[in-house]
Amino acid sequence: MKIAELIAWFEAWANPAWQESWDNCGWQIEPGVLEESAQVLVCLTPTLAVMEEAIALQNVGTPVNLIFAHHPLIFKPVKSLQTGDAITEITRLSFHHQIGIYTAHTNFDQVADGTADVLAQVLELKHATPIVETQAGLGYGRVGVLEPTLTLQELLTKIYTQLHPPDLIFSPEANRKQTIERLAVLGGSGASFISDVVKTGAQAYLTSDCKFHQFQESRDRGLILIDAGHYATERPACAQLVAKLQNLSLEWVQLSQKDEDFRQFYGKY
The missing domain is CATH 3.40.1390.30 (NIF3 (NGG1p interacting factor 3)-like)
Structure with a gap:
């Protein structure tokens, strides 16, 4: 299945038109991969760590070309792109390694x-x-x-x-x-x-x-x-999405191992 076909299938299920006015669902970065066979890394949040995970998979022979995330990479209009900023680095790596980023947020919630x-x-x-x-x-x-x-x-x-x-x-x-x-x-x-x-x-x-x-x-x-925390209450849906995509017989799909909770509790240590 091509990436364009995968996205069409998904949007028939969770239409981006259903998103809230403040949201930013759909393509975050599309570096010219629509006609490629979909090889998908699913995550909750498209961080630099997840992008580096996708690149590492490419380096060992798995040509990941799509990061499918729940949280948008871009929420607010980007006013500048500067070296060292996370969005800048993710964008640079996305185009350099031909890895798209697609987001399903409040449309997927419903x-x-x-x-x-x-x-x-x-x-x-x-x-x-x-x-x-x-x-x-x-x-x-x-x-x-x-x-x-x-x-x-x-x-x-x-x-x-x-x-x-x-x-x-x-x-x-x-x-x-x-x-x-x-x-x-x-x-x-x-x-x-x-x-x-x-x-x-x-x-x-x-x-x-x-x-x-x-x-x-x-x-x-x-x-x-x-x-129970943001990560714990939404991560299960990412795992379920992987199972759903596997039923489409994609060439390769996997749940990210580099998703992050962003919180630690001192009392646990």
Whole structure:
């Protein structure tokens, strides 16, 4: 399958037109690889380390020509390109080594088997529906039922076991013995959806990047807020995407081993 065909297939599933106005989905760098046979490295964030990983694979005989990422490389208009800047170096290497960078962000968040849907699958939510529906059957986040029900302690253990976050933060004064039947999930930065989650009747909400007062707000509104970190809540969807691409019989596709969480917790050492 050519890269152009792969992108056409993907965009029929997760249309870039569905992205938010502030977002930048689609081609970040296209160095003339559309007609090449797709050999894809999938990652959460297209960093310099991931680009160097792709080049290292080329050097040992795997001609990687596409980095398929969830997070955009370019969010804001680039005003200058200077030696030493990460975007500059990634761009230079992209053209020099003929490795394109394509991004699926808020369009991928909404679809079946996208970031939220995969998170719901990992935690085995039943009858999962979007927290906020954007069109029929699609939307941001998922809310569903835990069958069998779990205590909060059991749920926290399951999240930790399935997602392997470096740490878990959850609402103060939460009773770990209380039963959780209805759970909401949203990979990445989902604190802005707290009010929407409350309306769903969920007892607990798993997301990331939550601030101090958002934990206060959740507690005051009777919602248990659980923060497992941005990386841990979105990386599973990248792995699922690899499996989906493998079913297309691509010549080569692999999940990046150089994706980074960008966070360490001192207390762990």
